[in-house]
Amino acid sequence: MTQWSGYLGLILQGALVTIELTLMGSVLALIMAFLAGMGRVSRFFIVRALATTYIEFFRGTSIFVQLFWAYFVLPFAGLSLTPLQAGVLALGLNVGAYAAEVVRGAILSVGREQYEACTALNLGRWQGMRHVILPQALLVMLPTFGNNAIELLKATSVVSLISLADLTFQAQVVRSQTGSTLMPFLSVLIIYFALALIISWGVRTLERRMARGLDGVRV
Amino acid sequence: MAWDWDFVREIMPTLIQGVKITILATILGSILAAIVGLGIALARRSENRFVSRSVGWFAEFIRGTPLLVQLYFIFYVLPDIGILLPPLVAGVIGLGLHYGTYTAEVYRAGIDNVPRGQWEAAKACNLNGRHTWTHIILPQAIPPMIPALANYFIAMFKETPLLSAITVLELMNQAKSVANTYYRYIEPMTLVGAFFLVISLCSVVLLRWLEHRYGRIER
Numbered sequence: 001m002t003q004w005s006g007y008l009g010l011i012l013q014g015a016l017v018t019i020e021l022t023l024m025g026s027v028l029a030l031i032m033a034f035l036a037g038m039g040r041v042s043r044f045f046i047v048r049a050l051a052t053t054y055i056e057f058f059r060g061t062s063i064f065v066q067l068f069w070a071y072f073v074l075p076f077a078g079l080s081l082t083p084l085q086a087g088v089l090a091l092g093l094n095v096g097a098y099a100a101e102v103v104r105g106a107i108l109s110v111g112r113e114q115y116e117a118c119t120a121l122n123l124g125r126w127q128g129m130r131h132v133i134l135p136q137a138l139l140v141m142l143p144t145f146g147n148n149a150i151e152l153l154k155a156t157s158v159v160s161l162i163s164l165a166d167l168t169f170q171a172q173v174v175r176s177q178t179g180s181t182l183m184p185f186l187s188v189l190i191i192y193f194a195l196a197l198i199i200s201w202g203v204r205t206l207e208r209r210m211a212r213g214l215d216g217v218r219v
Numbered sequence: 220m221a222w223d224w225d226f227v228r229e230i231m232p233t234l235i236q237g238v239k240i241t242i243l244a245t246i247l248g249s250i251l252a253a254i255v256g257l258g259i260a261l262a263r264r265s266e267n268r269f270v271s272r273s274v275g276w277f278a279e280f281i282r283g284t285p286l287l288v289q290l291y292f293i294f295y296v297l298p299d300i301g302i303l304l305p306p307l308v309a310g311v312i313g314l315g316l317h318y319g320t321y322t323a324e325v326y327r328a329g330i331d332n333v334p335r336g337q338w339e340a341a342k343a344c345n346l347n348g349r350h351t352w353t354h355i356i357l358p359q360a361i362p363p364m365i366p367a368l369a370n371y372f373i374a375m376f377k378e379t380p381l382l383s384a385i386t387v388l389e390l391m392n393q394a395k396s397v398a399n400t401y402y403r404y405i406e407p408m409t410l411v412g413a414f415f416l417v418i419s420l421c422s423v424v425l426l427r428w429l430e431h432r433y434g435r436i437e438r
Contacts, residue, residue: 062378
């Protein structure tokens with residue numbers, strides 16, 4: 001038995017980086033999702049066109065290509081990013097594009113009568129969105145957001161290829177140092193799975209809490 | 220650094236070599252995913268609780284962990300137990316297994332959507348299990364699934380750059396090696412991005428057509 005404890009420490013450090021990336025990426029993705037998702041249902045053509053372009057662009061290529069582009073090509077345009085910045089940017093923008101469609105779908109799923117009620121109560125467009133539409137739409141979005149967060153967690157593994165020391169990267173380090181393959185990769189797979197389970201559990205809990213007080217509302 | 224068309228012309232043949240491998244990997248991966256998915260979907264319906272449970276957990280595990288780590292696992296761990304795979308085969312197995320767990324859900328939904336009356340009719344006609352599946356259930360279940368399956372195959376296509384991490388010489392890897400040789404990243408990386416973007420924009424049209432053609436169940 002070589003010193004597994006030391007190597008386990010390395011892998012746990014990697015897990016911290018993965019968690020950090022997932023959290024920061026999710027925040028950016030959430031912001032982008034709401035911006036682009038609400039942009040897609042905007043009154044103004046130019047806003048709709050911008051949002052659609054963003055979504056199609058980032059859904060059309062994979063996270064891997066985007067990450068490499070951000071890391072290797074942007075420096076030539078005068079914008080040098082650290083691996084962490086490039087990672088968060090690519091992850092957030094990519095998953096944000098997928099989540100934007102969820103936001104759009106959820107907003108459109110709120111019944112027409114709700115919009116009519118907003119008009120009847122003389123609420124402005126923004127007020128109606130804020131107080132009537134979004135609280136109902138949020139509940140529809142949540143489960144899919146959970147899936148998106150898990151996709152983001154899985155996508156973080158790609159940053160190991162631009163030398164960011166996340167879980168996958170550390171697994172490779174342990175492999176090259178010990179020559180053992182099963183232990184690093186299996187433990188890393190299990191950690192990823194555990195993180196995914198935590199996310200889906202967290203989203204379920206959040207969903208239950210948010211559904212409270214909305215009984216009788218058709219969702 | 221500015222865009223250089225001469226350089227583009229120079230690297231095109233190398234990139235096209237990569238495109239061939241990318242397309243080959245996608246086709247083989249799709250075939251494998253279609254088969255694996257059907258296998259998982261059928262196993263999960265098995266009456267043997269042990270089989271359905273363990274296959275269910277296995278699929279859940281694969282879906283909750285990153286494709287990149289699974290590729291590493293196949294590429295590095297299997298040789299230790301005596302299974303030596305060429306990179307492309309390892310990559311295809313990884314893609315097929317990973318997306319097989321997704322297509323399994325499509326199959327499951329498709330099979331569940333076949334009305335109960337069809338099962339009862341098959342029983343009334345005294346068809347055995349195999350004939351019920353091949354002549355009654357699958358012919359009705361598969362056409363509505365086609366758009367969703369195609370969706371996953373396009374997603375898989377976009378994920379093929381990950382195979383470069385296990386030394387498959389597909390498009391991304393060729394682009395990287397070209398970029399490293401000449402130390403010019405703008406053209407190769409942008410071309411890769413443009414290639415995937417163009418294909419996926421075309422695939423949107425294809426998907427719409429498929430949905431129109433197969434999306435509705437004829438009653």
